[in-house]
Amino acid sequence: xxxxxxxxxxxxxxxxxxxxxxxxxxxxxxxxxxxxxxxxxxxxxxxxxxxxxxxxxxxxxxxxxxxxxxxxxxxxxxxxxxxxxxxxxxxxxxxxxxxxxxxxxxxxxxxxxxxxxxxxxxxxxxxxxxxxxxxxxxxxxxxxxxxxxxxxxxxxxxxxxxxxxxxxxxxxxxxxxxxxxxxxxxxxxxxxxxxxxxxxxxxxxxxxxxxxxxxxxxxxxxxxxxxxxxxxxxxxxxxxxxxxxxxxxxxxxxxxxxxxxxxxxxxxxxxxxxxxxxxxxxxxxxxxxxxxxxxxxxxxxxxxxxxxxxxxxxxxxxxxxxxxxxxxxxxxxxxxxxxxxxxxxxxxxxxxxxxxxxxxxxxxxx
Ligand SMILES: Nc1ncnc2c1ncn2[C@@H]1O[C@H](COP(=O)(O)OP(=O)(O)O)[C@@H](O)[C@H]1O
Ligand SMILES: [Mg+2]
Numbered sequence: 001x002x003x004x005x006x007x008x009x010x011x012x013x014x015x016x017x018x019x020x021x022x023x024x025x026x027x028x029x030x031x032x033x034x035x036x037x038x039x040x041x042x043x044x045x046x047x048x049x050x051x052x053x054x055x056x057x058x059x060x061x062x063x064x065x066x067x068x069x070x071x072x073x074x075x076x077x078x079x080x081x082x083x084x085x086x087x088x089x090x091x092x093x094x095x096x097x098x099x100x101x102x103x104x105x106x107x108x109x110x111x112x113x114x115x116x117x118x119x120x121x122x123x124x125x126x127x128x129x130x131x132x133x134x135x136x137x138x139x140x141x142x143x144x145x146x147x148x149x150x151x152x153x154x155x156x157x158x159x160x161x162x163x164x165x166x167x168x169x170x171x172x173x174x175x176x177x178x179x180x181x182x183x184x185x186x187x188x189x190x191x192x193x194x195x196x197x198x199x200x201x202x203x204x205x206x207x208x209x210x211x212x213x214x215x216x217x218x219x220x221x222x223x224x225x226x227x228x229x230x231x232x233x234x235x236x237x238x239x240x241x242x243x244x245x246x247x248x249x250x251x252x253x254x255x256x257x258x259x260x261x262x263x264x265x266x267x268x269x270x271x272x273x274x275x276x277x278x279x280x281x282x283x284x285x286x287x288x289x290x291x292x293x294x295x296x297x298x299x300x301x302x303x304x305x306x307x308x309x310x311x312x313x314x315x316x317x318x319x320x321x322x323x324x325x326x327x328x329x330x331x332x333x334x335x336x337x338x339x340x341x342x343x344x345x346x347x348x349x350x351x352x353x354x355x356x357x358x359x360x361x362x363x364x365x366x
Pocket of ligand 2: 043044
């Protein structure tokens with residue numbers, strides 16, 4: 001049975017529709033990410049799961065029971081927010097045990113829970129400090145500790161790391177993943193950061209404009225994006241989108257690509273050409289990730305000659321900025337093989353990995 005089931009859920013504030021027909025069934029122990037740009041409705045959905053926001057349409061069930069009208073207290077859910085929301089006048093120990101105390105848990109049991117949670121999060125030395133005496137990362141650990149103390153059926157996280165500096169964010173990301181592996185409790189985690197989504201999630205729901213654009217594993221979302229929005233949102237540097245003309249018949253289709261000089265024709269795999277033929281359009285948008293646009297092997301027939309505008313070393317990879325069909329694109333190469341800005345380089349497209357979108361609807365067509 002799904003721990004959490006969101007069925008046909010919509011949300012309206014006044015006359016503004018902010019969520020439209022959301023359907024997500026979450027498995028036991030799953031780590032589910034809601035990712036999307038600011039304002040797409042992530043927090044609203046999370047708050048509806050928590051019971052902090054009403055449901056306009058549809059149903060949310062937890063362990064098979066509808067919670068549409070249940071108060072937050074009745075839901076056995078713990079939530080961690082971006083702003084830690086600690087009680088400033090209480091020390092760490094009292095912050096962690098506060099919820100238990102309110103529910104009448106005996107002192108001895110509270111003490112044992114605080115010890116267990118503090119050990120798990122390695123904050124044993126901080127129990128007597130007040131929040132003001134803690135760093136941002138420590139505060140966030142205490143906020144997580146407070147959620148852990150409740151031993152809930154489901155954890156909700158709303159951008160818990162976005163107030164931390166970059167290095168700490170990466171460290172805490174690993175800690176949260178380890179925590180999930182140890183607890184095996186279902187978690188819903190909201191972020192606008194696609195790297196956090198890719199690295200943490202068992203499955204990711206990519207949200208945009210109040211809808212789930214795609215729900216899948218990180219690999220499915222990355223390799224097999226449902227539409228141009230998802231393809232462009234996930235991945236860094238972003239996927240290249242090149243509008244191009246299709247030539248030839250079904251089973252023998254090529255795309256025309258122009259770099260710095262003459263036009264190159266790239267033959268497409270037969271499965272791709274069949275799907276493109278079924279769609280019927282002659283102009284399409286080809287999506288190619290930077291790692292699938294690379295300097296061609298010497299003498300390669302299907303390479304595109306491109307003039308490199310900017311060379312960007314990142315350490316493990318070097319990115320090359322250039323143009324194909326008059327659109328800016330990013331290619332990737334090994335640092336040892338990096339050209340200089342101004343050089344003309346033959347680039348090859350891995351057509352097996354290229355994806356195709358409708359120019360107008362932006363739907364995936366091949
Ligand atoms: N209480 C509210 N009243 C009216 N509009 C709201 C309210 N809460 C959120 N919104 C609007 O709903 C949309 C989604 O907000 P939110 O869920 O906070 O997005 P996200 O968390 O993805 O950034 C935004 O346009 C926001 O302005
Ligand atoms: Mg939010």
